[in-house]
Amino acid sequence: MSYIVSITRKDIPKIDKIAWDLLEKLDLREKNKKPRQDFVTLIQKFTSKYPCISELSDENIDDGIWSDGPLIDNAGHDITILGLTYEKVDEVLPFLINTANENGFVVFDKQTNIIHRSNDNKQRWIWALAMILSIVVFLLFIPNSIYNLSPLIFSVLGTALTMFCLIQTFYNFRNIQDYHDRVEHGNDMKFKLLAISSIPLCFILYMTFIMNFTFKKSNDISQYGIKTNGTIISTNITKIVRKTGTGKIYYAKVKFITEDGQTIIAEEQINKEEHKNLIIGQQIELSYSGKDPTIVELKIE
Numbered sequence: 001m002s003y004i005v006s007i008t009r010k011d012i013p014k015i016d017k018i019a020w021d022l023l024e025k026l027d028l029r030e031k032n033k034k035p036r037q038d039f040v041t042l043i044q045k046f047t048s049k050y051p052c053i054s055e056l057s058d059e060n061i062d063d064g065i066w067s068d069g070p071l072i073d074n075a076g077h078d079i080t081i082l083g084l085t086y087e088k089v090d091e092v093l094p095f096l097i098n099t100a101n102e103n104g105f106v107v108f109d110k111q112t113n114i115i116h117r118s119n120d121n122k123q124r125w126i127w128a129l130a131m132i133l134s135i136v137v138f139l140l141f142i143p144n145s146i147y148n149l150s151p152l153i154f155s156v157l158g159t160a161l162t163m164f165c166l167i168q169t170f171y172n173f174r175n176i177q178d179y180h181d182r183v184e185h186g187n188d189m190k191f192k193l194l195a196i197s198s199i200p201l202c203f204i205l206y207m208t209f210i211m212n213f214t215f216k217k218s219n220d221i222s223q224y225g226i227k228t229n230g231t232i233i234s235t236n237i238t239k240i241v242r243k244t245g246t247g248k249i250y251y252a253k254v255k256f257i258t259e260d261g262q263t264i265i266a267e268e269q270i271n272k273e274e275h276k277n278l279i280i281g282q283q284i285e286l287s288y289s290g291k292d293p294t295i296v297e298l299k300i301e
Contacts, residue, residue, distance in 0.1 A: 002067035002083030005093070006108040007042070007100055009078070010118050014171075019115055023108055026079045033077035038103075040075045045099055046082075047071055050092060065092045123172050131165035134158065139212050144220055145292045147213050151269065152240070152249055155209035159202050166201075170194060221297050224290040230256030232282045233265065235275055250275035254286060258293050266296045274300045 006023055013019045047055075052071040053064035067083030068074070074082055084092055097107045101118040108115055138158035147154050167173070234253040239246055252275070253267045266288070270278070278284075278300070285299035 001086065003086050003089045003093070004081060004083050004110055005096065006110070007039070007080045007082065007105050008108070009038075010104050010106050012106055014117075016115055019106075020108070023079065027081075030076050030079055035075035035080075036077055039077075039080045040072060042100065042103055042105060043072055043075050043080070043082075045103070046096060049095065124169055127165050127168040127172065131162055131169060134161045134165055138162075138209055143292070144213070144216055144289075145294050148217070148267075148295055151210060151213050152238075155206050155213070158209045159205040162205055163198065163202055167194065167198075217295055217297075220289040220291060220295050221287050225287040225297070226259060226290050227285065227287050228256055228258070229283055230254040230286050230296075232278050232280055232284055234280065235270075235278055237275070248272070252278055252298065254284065254296065254298065256286060256288070256296075258288065259290075262293065264288070264293045266294045268296055268298050270298065270300065274298075 006027070008023065008026060012022055050065045052069045053061060053066050054069035054071075056064050065085055065088035067085055071082070074080055082096075084096075093109075097116045100107045101116060104118060106115060106117050135158075138154070138161075142154065231254065232252055233255045236251050236253070238249045238251065240249060250270050250272055251267050252270050253265060255263065255265050257263055287297045287299070289295040
């Protein structure tokens with residue numbers, strides 16, 4: 001009897017039941033396929049420490065840890081199956097698992113029914129840093145003049161990007177199939193809690209980005225504001241679609257001349273009542289930022 005382990009590449013489902021089912025299918029499809037070089041290279045790394053029994057002398061053959069040889073013949077196309085002698089399992093198995101994982105492979109242990117996957121903590125840290133970076137960029141580094149083009153779109157974009165990085169920090173999904181497997185077959189309380197909390201988290205992030213923009217805009221007007229009069233040249237309505245229904249965002253476009261003679265056309269978000277009361281061609285008081293005159297605040301009574 002041998003201690004059997006199966007080795008595959010790391011692109012297997014993260015749900016164990018689906019992974020074991022896939023392993024069986026890979027095994028059935030393996031016949032008459034040529035071995036791939038990455039499996040050959042992996043076996044060479046194994047035999048560099050624990051030689052193949054075909055390379056041992058007759059007097060050392062009993063010290064061999066592999067149950068058959070030449071071991072290189074076990075290299076497969078999508079799956080490689082190796083046998084260990086039971087007497088050496090405690091010594092060799094940790095080395096085999098670590099070496100396989102470090103080189104991007106997954107080890108299936110049929111005796112314990114455990115799947116040994118490679119550690120993806122490095123990728124999780126990258127996603128965590130990306131999440132922090134996205135928050136910092138949207139809060140601090142996008143100029144008001146850019147944000148003012150569409151506060152809604154930029155806030156939604158910042159929320160979506162941050163949430164995506166947050167989810168990847170926890171789960172590091174490789175593709176959409178990973179996500180579907182988790183939804184359909186997973187029984188992970190952490191995933192369920194994250195799914196339930198995603199809506200309030202999205203709302204909190206969205207409001208944070210919107211309020212930050214509003215604060216920076218008010219601060220700009222407060223510090224660099226210059227009062228003048230302008231003319232309403234157009235109003236428009238943007239429809240948005242939510243799960244709860246449709247909504248509308250109202251805008252007014254105003255034209256004015258700055259202190260240094262520049263003609264500026266700026267757009268400002270307004271509410272429904274303000275939109276109803278505005279008339280094209282209407283003169284209106286406003287304040288604009290001397291630092292960036294496209295940032296305006298309309299004085300609508």
